[in-house]
Amino acid sequence: MKLVNQFKEFLADTVNLNQTRIDRLEERVETIKSFIRGSDWEPKISTFIEQGSWAHDTIIRPVDGGEFDADLLVKVHTVNGWSAAQYVKELGRVFLDNGRYGDKTVIYDYCVTITYADDCKIDIAPLVMEREHQGTLEVCNKRKDEFEESQPVEYTRWMREKNGYSGNNSFRKATRLIKYNRDIKKRFSCQSVLLTTLIGHRIEWSDKDSSAFSDTPSALQTIMGRLDDWLQAHPDKPAVPNPALPAQDFADLWNDTQYANFRNFVNKYRKWIDDAINATTLSDSIEKWRKVFGDDFAKGETVQKAEALAMQRANAMLLESAAHLDSLVDSVIDFGIAILPARFKNPAHKHAPPWQSAEHVSRNVQVSAEYSNHKTDRSYPVQNGEALPPRGGLWFDVRVNKFQLVPADCYVRWRITNTGAVAIALKKGRGGFEHPTEVNRRWEDLQYHGVHMAEAFVIRKSDDRLVGYSEPFYVVIK
Known part of the structure; x- marks a missing residue:
């Protein structure tokens, strides 16, 4: 089960960096900006640029007493005669010499880090513009005393573009969850820029408006599935180019053992x-x-009571006319189709099969479905009871004995039953039998809010007798 609401609460209460910390971070960054502008650091400042998880909105709350860090780039004009190391050393000097920041400052290879007493670090790195060529940007490697090309704004644009292909910011939320899993489990090593790049490559423009990224758990499943497929196809460590600067290989942040793990x-x-x-x-x-x-997921949930309450609510919201209350959809999304009472699948407007039954009628008939924006577009498998948007449509297909095609001496009819107040009021409840759209498959547009059903009936051609039928495939339209 997807447990969409539980994920929403888990993100808000446990994973996301809380607003108090964000506000404090932003206040500190503004103070640092003012300090640098007023200091005797020689480079002329052009602007400041947020970088990393802070800029991508994938920053998460620290776990187990750890720290969260934010990256701030100081974009500056070239100082004639300065080496790469000098930009970092001189920036560190102005912080070390200051009473407010001196005991909080450490100088690293690329940045100056200010560590606060609570759980926050801010990394400040010089970004030198147009040192040799117009339009170039370079970070400074103090240890090697070398300038290295960088395109932080382009990388952030790439990440935001990737998130834009998903629904409800699900890609960004799934990224936070994967980072949280890394931090809480501590079972693998993968720096955030590398992890974020790997995740970013798992969604493309063609995924826009697809069910694969329609909500957070769907996006998480899709990303991890695609990432695993890619990794399993690469037993040896592959290249992971920086999408904003392809000559830079982020896989260099791994060794072979870390990659295998x-x-x-x-x-x-x-x-x-x-x-x-x-x-x-x-x-x-x-x-x-x-x-x-970990146990912080759905930590407030009393499982048996919640499930029983949901079943009671579902019964209360189900009206005889099948014009159920809209809130029933929310309960099914939260708790799954198992909460639906037995009488739900037999509303008054559903037609009885018109065919006589054969000597033996098989129940080993299975319906599957794939979501697509249009009939001819790429489709994506969906699960029975999966919540879907009120757009696009589903291709329903049928198999017998789990994987076999319907025998050639039989034909298929589909019973499509709509429920929900809108569908019933508009006299779209249907409940009758429909011909397949092509071969044995049936296309249905997704329009009306509700919990709907698709059933397949297999009829023998020689005598028009019913030889098999499926359980309902439930379609939940949000």
Whole structure:
């Protein structure tokens, strides 16, 4: 089960950097900017640029008493005669010589780090503009005393573009969750810029408005599945180019052992995530999600009481006419189709099969579905009861005995039943039998808010007798 609402609460209460810390960070950064501008540091300042997880909005709350850090670039004009190391050393000097910052300052290879008493670090790095060529930007490697080309604004633009392909910022939220898993489990090593780049490559423009990124758990499952597939296809460490500067290989941040370990753990977590989403009860799903994210996931949930309450609410919201209250959809999204009472699948407007039954009628008929923006576009598999947007449509397909095609001596009819107040009021409840759109597949547009059903019926051609039918495939339209 996806547990969309539980993920929303988990992000807000545990994963996301809370607003108090964000406000404090922004205040400190503004103070640092003012300090640098007023200092005797020689470079002429052009502007300041946010970088890293702070700029990408993927920064997370520190775990286990750790620290969160924010990256600030100081874009400056060239100082004639200065070496790369001099920009960093001189910036460090002005902080070390100051009473307010002296005991908080450490000078590293590329930046000056200010560490505060609570759980916050701010890394300040010089970014030299147009030192030799117009338009170039370079960070400064103090240890090697070398200038290195950088394109931080382009990288941030790339990340924001990637997030724009997802619905409800799901890509950005999934990125935070993967970083949280890394930090809380401590089972693999992967610097944030490398991890973020790997994640960023898992979504493309063609994913826009797809169910694969329609909500946070869907995005998380999609990213981890695609990342695992890519990693398993590369037993040896592959290149991970900086999308803003392809000559730079972020895979250099790994050694071969770290890469192999990362590859193994992504494969393991991918399976755990699949298991959690495929769980059929609330308690089982929560238990499996906690295996991925620890006991803070759904920590306020009393599993048996919550599930029982949801079932009671579903019964109360189901009206005889099948014009159920809109809030039923929210309950199904939260707790799954298992909460629907038995009478839900038999509304008054659903037609009975018109065919006589054969001697034996098989129940081993399975319906599957794939979501697509349009009939001819690329489609994506969806699960029974998965929440979908009121746009695009589904291709329904049918198999017998789990994977076999419907025998050639039979034909298929589809019973499509709409529920929900809007569908019923507009007399779109249907409940009758429809011909396939092509071969045995049926296309249905997604329009009306509600919990709807698609069922496949297999009829023998020789005598028009019913030989098999499926359980309902539930379509939840948000």
